[in-house]
Each structure stands twice: as structure tokens, then as C-alpha cells.
Amino acid sequence: MLTERPNIPDPDGFYAELLGVHEGLSPDESHSLNARLILILANHIGDRAVLSAALAAARSSGRPAVSG
């Protein structure tokens, strides 16, 4: 089961660290870092059902694309 309740003990600290790790990177470098981070976290989770739920959750919470 994908954990939906808040699970990070120090939310503000974590958020600042997440932004901090991107400091000084170009957008391309940031994208690459994010991709590596996703793979590292995905491997840590390992559970295929949880990963599928996380992928679906990420996709469905995106803002709809502006058409035209």
C-alpha cells in the first residue's frame, strides 16, 4: 500500500534539502538528478504494487496540460 499519510518527520527541513541539492545546477542537470533520485527511491521501495500506485498518483495529480 502506498503511504498517503504524512510520513516525513521534518517536512520543512526535507523540502529545503531537496531544493538545496539542486542549487547551482542547470535545468538539464536538475532533470538528471531527479531521474537518478527517482530510481534510487524506487529501488528502496521495491514493492511493485506501491510503485505502480505512486506512478498513478503522480500522473493524476499533475495540472492538466493547456491545450492549443
Next chain:
Amino acid sequence: MTFADRYPLAFRLYPYARVPDQDAATPVRHPVAIVGAGPVGLSLALDLGLRGTPVVVLDDHEGVGLGSRALCFAKRTLEIMDRLGAGRAMVEKGIVWQKGRVFRDRDEIFDFDLLPEAGHEYPAFINLQQPHFERFVMEAIVRAQAGGAPIEVRGKNRVDGVTDTGDGVLLDLMTPDGPYRIAADYVVACDGARSPVRGMLGLGFEGRVFEDNFLIADVKMTADFPTERWFWFEPWFKSGDSALLHKQPDDIWRIDFQLGWDIDREKELRPESIRARVDQMLGHSDYELDWCSIYTFQCRRMQSFRHGRILFAGDSAHQVSPFGARGANSGVQDADNLSWKLAAVLGGAPEALLDSYDAERVQAADENILNSSRSTDFLTPKTEVSRLFRNAVLDLARDHAFARPLINSGRLSVPCVYDGSPLNSPDALDAPARSRPGAPCPDAPLGDGFLLPALGHGFTLLALGCDAPDTLAEAGATARRLSVDVTEAPLIRERYLGAAPAGLYLIRPDQHVAGRWPAFDETAIRAAMRRAMGHDAC
């Protein structure tokens, strides 16, 4: 009239010869006509002939085309070839390998072993140029013919027309002596990815086109690279976006370079362009170019491999990328699946057996297309984001072991397990999944030899620590018992029984498991044989 070759030959194996059919007043009828004398058509002809089914093979050339082409032949293919009497010669000529290494730039980032366990007669893979593969099958055909097998291979017999007459198929043939016709109960089109038969019938062949070009350079040189499959992403020698190296017999090395989509094909095929790439990789120019080709590829299959009395096998039915060695290998497995069924149907078994060929080999084709498409998506990222993740995997792989299994430079051919096949009986034995109904029998040592050669061409009752009759006849087939004392054969016990004390396996003529039980249960096994012969498909 002239009858020009479309390509030069490596071996002239079946020269044109006039046959009485050409002078017959009405088309002479044959049980089976095979179109195309490639690896698939010849394997099918050999298998049918050994079963006593008369077969005529029609090819528009007189032998095997030049060029290494299909190179990596998998264990299952070799096991099939062993059953057909051609396996040993192939292994003796071929380069045996089982390990692969993947590099990025200069760093080794991944390695794999395709046969990490002992106790198999045949290796994971051999590299053998396609002309040699076809030559060995043809030599086995000539031996079988000498022993009375009713196989005919007709060179320079081009199929120009196919008509399904309901009760048979009429073929219009063209030869150097002009046209003639034959009729057949069944026609099998083994005529390759551009299948003229498929075209004449107007059947579709849809799928994905991959926008990339690959250059094959076969290079003759003495070198001391190990006999492993070496693959480079973004290689340090910059000869392509990726590169692949395989050893072939006779001091020939296969080098593949990924060129990208927008290339000047003519320029890239010039010897000086090819040599520039190879020089960069090898750091010297002490070699000869043996054969070169640029290829693109698609992943696609026909909707159905059976159209009444016309069946499709090999590349004519399905096409994949070469990464994974799933083309010729799956084609030979098509032939292995089809031959005993076609022989049985000609002997009176229900045509449902031919529908099971379609069901089982479509399942295999889908598995191959899935694996092949995934490899290709990794090798040739289609979008910015797919390239982003591909490179993230490669970046992580050097220092993080977890990322290495995500590296996909080709998932190499393994035979399909026909889970859910209408020919399977429910699994009644608590034993290892690898030998469940639908699975190809895993090999294991037996006495001084191995299990698979002991299975033969027909149905087998494999009795492991239980009794069974010598033979059991049902639904027009006869199963022959093979009793194994598992205390003397620990790997048969491990692979077929696991913790179970005993077991009885019903094995099909293509060495796939039809059903398994804790002991000989005559009622259940007769029902399973009926099902495996296409009756009462459940």
C-alpha cells in the same frame, strides 16, 4: 528465359533440377509444401521428413545467401537441432559463449551469465554464421533422405501465385524451364520478413518502426578478446552511439555500430567509412572487411499465423530487433511447434491442433516483441525523458549495484512457456515451476548422457520414481515410457520433482510438458493425451 538471383550465394546446396511434376497434366498434390529454404523452412522440412510426412520445399534460389546475418543460436534451438541430428555439428563449428559484459565509455557497468547452472548438454549460446547453420540443416536433410525421409528441396522454384481452393492450396511456380503448378494439403510460408506469400494473400503485418540504423561490420583478424558478448553504451572510441562485439568462427568478429536515424546510407557503406569506425575502435587497421550491412528494424507480427490451409512461420509471421537473438531462434521454435502438429493433422488429428500452433506461437511472438521493444527503447531512447532515465540508469550503474539489472542491451532468447495453452492439462504435481505444464523440458544429466535426447520425437511418459506402462496409445498417438531412477539422477530430481517424492510427466513431441501428476493415473493421462492431440481442448 532468365531467372536471375536476387543475392549472391554462400553455398549452392540445392541446384535446380527438372522434376516430373513439371510435365504432369494436372497439378501433382503434396501433403505439405514449404515456401522458403531458410533456417525455418529447412528445419520444418527435416522434422516433417523424419516423421515420415512427405514434404516439398520451394526456394527461389539454389542455396544459402551470403552474409553472416543471424549469428547467435540459443540453447533451445540447439536442443531442437540435436533432436533433428544437426546439433553436434553446429556446436563443433560454432563459438560457445554464455557471458556478456556491458560497458559505458571505458567502464564495465554490468555483466551477466546466461547459463549459471551445470547439467545441460548444450551451451547457452553459440555464434555461428547463418549460412553454416543452414548448411548443417541441409546436410542433415541429405542424410535423412538417404535413410528414406520423404523430403524434396527444389531450388529456383519461385512461388508466383497462391490459391486456397478450400480443400487444398494451388501454387503457381516459376522455374528456369518456365511455369508449372502443384497442389498441397497445407502450405507453410517460411519466406522471410518480406514474405511474398503474405503479400499475395493481402495479409497485414503491422507494428512499430524503430528510427535507428545499425551497421554490421564482419571483420577478419586475429584478436584475443574473450568469447563473450561485449556491448558499449557511448563507447570511448566514438564509432557509434553504441557498439556490440561478438566472436564468430574462422577468426571473424561481428561488430555492430549504432548510427542514428539521419544518415547517408551510401556514404556509410563505403569501405573507407566503415574502416574509419573500426580503426577507431580497434586502434589499428590490421584486419579485412568480410561482410557489411546497414539495417533498420521493426517489431511486428501477423494477427494470426494460420489462415486456413496456409500457415506462417519465422520472420514471415513476426519480426523483432536483433538485440536478443530472438529472430531465427523463435523461427526454429515455430518449426518445432508446428511439425508434429502438422504431421498429426495429416494423420487424422483435429485441425484444432493447428489453431494451437497459432495460439502458442503468437504468445511466444508477443513475448519476443515485448522484450525486443523494451531493449530497443533503452538502446534508442525515443523522447527526451526516456533518454534522461536511460542515462540516469547508466550514471548510477557504476557505483550502485541496484541499477545494473535495469541496463538493457538485449534480453537474450529463452523459449516461451505456453502458460494457458489449450493443450495443457492442469498442474497436479507440487514440483518446480520451471517444468510446469507448457514449459520446455529442462535438460539434466541422465546416465552417461542427457535427458532431452532420450525423449525422442514422440510423446513420452517420464516416470520418476513411479510405475507406468511401457506404452500408452490414445487419440492416434502413442506415448513411450522413460523411467528414471531419480536417486541416480539428482539434477532430474531437482528440476522435475523438487520436494515431491515421485512424479509422472506427459511430454509432447516438441519436448514441452503437457501435464504432470504424482503417479500414473490412467484416466487423467488419457484425457491429457486427448487434449494434447487437439481433442476436447479445455
